[in-house]
Amino acid sequence: MKDLTAALRMTAWMTLLCGGLYTLAVTGASRWAFRDSAEGSLIERGGVVVGSALIAQKFTSQRYFWERPSAVDYNPQPSGGSNLGPTSAALKQAVDQRRVALEKADPGEGEPPQDLLFASASGLDPDISPAAALYQVDRVAQARGFGPARTARLRTLVEAAVEGPQWGLLGEPRVNVLKLNLALDAMDRP
Amino acid sequence: MHGSDWMQIALYWAVLVALTPPLGAHLARVLRGERHVLSPVSGWLERLSYRAAGVDPAEQMDWKRYASALLWFNAFGAAAVFAIQVLQDRLPLNPQHLPGVAWDSALNTAVSFMTNTNWQGYSPETTMSYLTQMLGLVTQNFVSAATGIAVMAALARGLKGRQVRGLGNFWADLVRTTVHVLLPLAFVWALLLAGQGVVQNFRAYDSVKTLEGGVQLLAQGPAASQVAIKQLGSNGGGFFNANSAHPFENPTPLSDFLEDLAILLLPSACVWAFGLLIEDRRHAATLWAAMFALYGLGLGTMLWAEFSPNPVFHQAAMMEGKETRFGVANSVLWAENTTVTSNGSVNCMHDSLAPLTGMVAMLNMLVGEVIFGGVGCGVYGMVVFVILTVFMAGLMVGRTPEYLGKKIDGKDVTWVVVAILLPNAAVKLGAAAACVLPAGLAGLGNAGPHGFSEILYAFAEAAANNGSAFAGLNANTHFYNLALAAANLIGRFAVLVPVLAIAGNMASKRYAAPSAGTFATDNALFAALLVSVILIVSVLAFFPALCLGPIVEHFLMLAGRTF
Numbered sequence: 001m002k003d004l005t006a007a008l009r010m011t012a013w014m015t016l017l018c019g020g021l022y023t024l025a026v027t028g029a030s031r032w033a034f035r036d037s038a039e040g041s042l043i044e045r046g047g048v049v050v051g052s053a054l055i056a057q058k059f060t061s062q063r064y065f066w067e068r069p070s071a072v073d074y075n076p077q078p079s080g081g082s083n084l085g086p087t088s089a090a091l092k093q094a095v096d097q098r099r100v101a102l103e104k105a106d107p108g109e110g111e112p113p114q115d116l117l118f119a120s121a122s123g124l125d126p127d128i129s130p131a132a133a134l135y136q137v138d139r140v141a142q143a144r145g146f147g148p149a150r151t152a153r154l155r156t157l158v159e160a161a162v163e164g165p166q167w168g169l170l171g172e173p174r175v176n177v178l179k180l181n182l183a184l185d186a187m188d189r190p
Numbered sequence: 191m192h193g194s195d196w197m198q199i200a201l202y203w204a205v206l207v208a209l210t211p212p213l214g215a216h217l218a219r220v221l222r223g224e225r226h227v228l229s230p231v232s233g234w235l236e237r238l239s240y241r242a243a244g245v246d247p248a249e250q251m252d253w254k255r256y257a258s259a260l261l262w263f264n265a266f267g268a269a270a271v272f273a274i275q276v277l278q279d280r281l282p283l284n285p286q287h288l289p290g291v292a293w294d295s296a297l298n299t300a301v302s303f304m305t306n307t308n309w310q311g312y313s314p315e316t317t318m319s320y321l322t323q324m325l326g327l328v329t330q331n332f333v334s335a336a337t338g339i340a341v342m343a344a345l346a347r348g349l350k351g352r353q354v355r356g357l358g359n360f361w362a363d364l365v366r367t368t369v370h371v372l373l374p375l376a377f378v379w380a381l382l383l384a385g386q387g388v389v390q391n392f393r394a395y396d397s398v399k400t401l402e403g404g405v406q407l408l409a410q411g412p413a414a415s416q417v418a419i420k421q422l423g424s425n426g427g428g429f430f431n432a433n434s435a436h437p438f439e440n441p442t443p444l445s446d447f448l449e450d451l452a453i454l455l456l457p458s459a460c461v462w463a464f465g466l467l468i469e470d471r472r473h474a475a476t477l478w479a480a481m482f483a484l485y486g487l488g489l490g491t492m493l494w495a496e497f498s499p500n501p502v503f504h505q506a507a508m509m510e511g512k513e514t515r516f517g518v519a520n521s522v523l524w525a526e527n528t529t530v531t532s533n534g535s536v537n538c539m540h541d542s543l544a545p546l547t548g549m550v551a552m553l554n555m556l557v558g559e560v561i562f563g564g565v566g567c568g569v570y571g572m573v574v575f576v577i578l579t580v581f582m583a584g585l586m587v588g589r590t591p592e593y594l595g596k597k598i599d600g601k602d603v604t605w606v607v608v609a610i611l612l613p614n615a616a617v618k619l620g621a622a623a624a625c626v627l628p629a630g631l632a633g634l635g636n637a638g639p640h641g642f643s644e645i646l647y648a649f650a651e652a653a654a655n656n657g658s659a660f661a662g663l664n665a666n667t668h669f670y671n672l673a674l675a676a677a678n679l680i681g682r683f684a685v686l687v688p689v690l691a692i693a694g695n696m697a698s699k700r701y702a703a704p705s706a707g708t709f710a711t712d713n714a715l716f717a718a719l720l721v722s723v724i725l726i727v728s729v730l731a732f733f734p735a736l737c738l739g740p741i742v743e744h745f746l747m748l749a750g751r752t753f
Contacts, residue, residue, distance in 0.1 A: 003255065006361060007262035010243040011270055014368070017239070018332040018419075019325035022373060026415035027391065029377075030384035038390040040410055040438065042398075049398050052408055054387055054437035057400040064401065068514065076409050078313035078431035081511040081539035083662030085640035086500050087743055089752040091510065091542075095503060118510035121435035121521075121539045127514040169197060171443025172517035181401055 043178065051178050056124045062105065062143035064181045065128070065136050068115050069098060072123035081121045094119075106139045127174035130162045144188055157183055191497055195519035199489075202447070202523065206454055213455065214462025220370045221343040221363060221467060223247075232369045239365040247365070250356030253694025256344055257687055259360040260337060267330055268304035272296050274326040275318070284319035285394035291317060298671035303327055305682035306334035306564055308420065308427030308534055308657040309674060311666040315409040315430050320392055327427060328416050332376075335423030335456075336367040338566030341686055342460060345570050346467035348693025349594050352701050357693050371456075372423060379418035382448055387441035390414040413439055421452035424564035426534030426657045434524075434537045435513055446516050446524070446537060453527045453535070457562035464569045468594060472712035477572055480717040481530075484561045484724065488550045489526045495546035496522050501750045511539030522547065529554035532564035534657030541635065541644065541660040545747060548660070549740035552647055555654035557728040558613060558685070564655065570689045574609045576711065577602055577692070579723045583709050592708055595701045602695055605688035612684035613653040614731055616677045620649040621735065629669035635662020638753025639746065643739035652677035 030038040041053040051057050056067040058074040067074065071082035084091035095117045102112040113132040137158055141151040161180045165171050219226040240247050251259065274281065275296040279289050291299070295312050302309040308331070314323065340363035347358050384390045389410055396408040413429035417439055420426055430436040440446055461481070465474025496518060499506040507518040516524075521538035528535055529551040540551055554561060560572040577593055581603050584591030591598040624630025624645045634641040644663040651658055652674040659665070665674065710716060 003259040004262055006243050006245045007259060007266050010239075010245070010263055010361065010364070011266040013239060013242040014267075014333050015270060015325055015329045017235075018368065018373070019329035022332075022376070023324040023328060023412050023415045026377060026380040026384070026418075027412055029381055030390045030414060033381065034385045037387040037441075038384045038414065039393070040389050040391070040396065040408060041387050041441070042396070049396065051398050051400055051406065052396075052438075054441050055406070055408060057402070057406060058404055059402060061402055068509075074406065076315065076430075077407055078316045079409075079436050080313075080431050080661070081435070081542065083539055083541035083635050083660070084510065085541055085636045085643075085660075085662070085743075086508070086544050087502055087638060087640055087747050087752050088636055092502060092752050114505055115509045115514055118508060118512075120509075121511045121513050121537070122430075122432035122437060124432070124437055125513050125515075126437055129514060165194065166443040169194065169201065170447055171515050171520065174514045178401070185401070 043182065045182060050182070053176060053179060054126050056126045057178055059177065059181065062139060065133060065140060065177050065184070066116070067177050068125050068128055069117070069119040070123040071119045074124065076124055079122045079124055081123060082119045106135060109135050109138070126176050126178060128177055130173055130175055133158045133161070133175040133180065140184065153187065154184070157187060191493065191519060198519060199523055202451065205451060206458060209455060210458045210462050213459035215466065217339070217371055217459055217463035218466035220366045221339070221463065223362065223366065226370065228370050228374060232374065235369045236365055239369060240361070243361060245361040247359050247362035249359055251359055252355040253348070253357055253690045256357050256360050257690045260340070263333070263360070263364070264304050264337065267333060268300040271303055271326040271330055272300035274322050275299060278319040278322045281319070281321050283321035283392065286319070288317060288319050294668050294671040295666055298675045301675040301678050302657065303330035303425075303427060304334060305655050305678045306338060306424060306532060306567070307652065307655040307678045308425040309652065309659065309678070310427055310431065310433070310657070311671055311674070313431040314428060320411050323416060323429060324412055328419060331416065331419040331423050331425040331427070332368055332372050333364065335372060335419070335425065335565045336364045338424070338564055339367045339460065340364050340566065341689060342464060342566035342569045343467065345573060345689055345693040346464055348697040349468050349596065351697035353699065354697050355694070357690070357697060372419065375422050376415070376419040379422060379448065379452055380414045383417055383445050384414040386445035387438070388414040388417055388445060389438045409438070417449065418452070420535060421449045421533070422456055424457065424531050424533045426528065428535060434535050435539070440537055443515055443520070446520055449535070450520070450524050450527055453531055453533045454562055456565040457531045457568045460566055460569050461562070470594060470712065473594065476712045476717050477569070477576070480720045481561050481572070483717070483721055484557070485526070485530055488530065488554055488561070489523070492522050492526050492547045492550045493519070495544045495550070498544065500544065500747060502747055502752055508542070511542030513537065525551055526554070528658055529656060530559075530561035530563070532559040532567065532655045532657070534651060536658050539661060540647070540658055541662045545740040545744040548643060548647070549736055551658070552650050552736065552740070553729065553732070555650045555656050556617065556732045557724055558610070559654045559656065560724065567655070567685070571685060574606050574685065574689065575724050576720060577606050578610070578727070579716070579720045580709060580711060581606070582723065583719060587709070589707050589709070592702060592704070593711065595704065596696050596699045597702060599695070602692050605691050609685045609688040610727060613681045616653040616680040617649045618735070620652070620673050620677050621646050624649070624669070624673065627669065629667060633664035633667055633670060635664065636753070639739050639743040640753065643743065646735055646739050648674060649677055653681035655681050
């Protein structure tokens, strides 16, 4: 009986301490130290929030660089992958369709980089590989009516947008698509 | 694989090995109730916790009382999580006005978080209010981890004690572990993660207009605080549906490194602490080496399988279900870490891994989470296998088996058999039932042998209290919510209670000094024997099932078949 009461009181106390006070302490400290990142790394353009640097957006226009395929159509409600397995006929079909679509949109570029063929784990992967960004340069330039000089500038823009491994070692080189497209719009503004 | 992949894995292990001794020593001091480096900072919190619950930390508990205090505390914890979920629409901090959670899902989640499983049958961002996540789930993240460490401490005291009844005090172990180890570590980790971009706020979801003019709803919430402890405490239940693949939960390669490190940090330190508590560091080092051997075997197989070509897609190292910023090697490293421990968080979708990669993930769980395992429970699960190994070695040479100076008797071995067989049975019977019941087959996300793998994986993780998934299986149904909750309970308490019983039995025995005939438990021979016993018991038990799932899928994949 004594342990029963203690168990009840300990449950209440731990809920207050670990659930309540700890969460509030972390919230307070992270707001003070890392306000932007704890708030979702939002990006503004002209005073209006246009997205988060960490979350992929849906791009279908020829005038923009495209993200990786998303099993949740870039809608974070909820996030997730396709969960299709390595012998899945549905995955095979999806990949074949994506290959055909990419080869039509980007003629003469050859086999698409595989991160553009396969869906990400979260459905919200904000990055593509540098190869996947370069693959799309000619299409974007053509859709925006760029001549050779501006196309070359666009290529430089993409190369500048490549983030190397963190601290030179961790993770993979990558290009953030939303940031790249914002830079592209800025460059294309008359 | 590139050189940079190997370097990241090497860096991971270098940091982990460097942190193991100091953290293990701290944990041992905390569990002994000695003064330690954090005493001036958190000592008052420990005393306040005893007063708040009205307990006397000096009171000794025998194994039955220790178990009953633990079970009552866990029962109230699960009840609290259940109640918060079903009532969340009437409680504050629910900016998205999410309705109360359905009873069967709420029951599954309550049981799963209380047993340190943290399976996500639900999608958090569309199901759980901020209040439910912080007060319900985060609390269990802490105390279920502390419960595991408490049982490890009680077992160590039982092995060390000489003709005594007491195994220590559950409340003291629980409070000390929480306030001196878990809370400080989680606080530091949460801040580091928030600095990398893991969200931590209480705002309603942001609705933004995208560059192409669409509307996107960005989920927010107090994620960093939950992510930190779910990684450190072998919990693994994500703040978002995609778990640590979600960029708000794991935004950069550095956050990935920190979260991945947190998976093995305490499980590895627990082995060190156990060695200090039983005052036999050589034995603990032997256990650590056996775990590391099994770990290396698993990781090597996984890397080989994932980087081998898949003839169906004419690709090796497929990016399906993986994130660009982590790449393939970090995804596989995480998959190994999260399944050898009972963590269960993911940074890639396990359902889309190569067949044999997924098989190793299953095997890691089917051996019962003893390859480092969950915090505390990895050690006590391993000791179950150690006693079995010592017993079998004793039978082979015809001597009374002894472990750490205690003679092993029939009672100990009976409990060992219970602890090994019941979770085994839960996996097999559960998976078999799911294969013949329409309700079990209804949720499959893949056809062919991969569909069977989804079912086997679900029951393997449930009985191992892991919580990761072949997530193509839609398990948010009455059948899976209830069947998996039952497997959670068996996997947790059919090991935990026998371990406490063994601890109680050991504590009552007299110490027998080692003689020339004592079988040493602190050398390479013993480590090899231990590894063999684990492989024989677990691999043979599940080999037929694995043949039907990942192994046959592997060969059909090589033949180019799809389903």
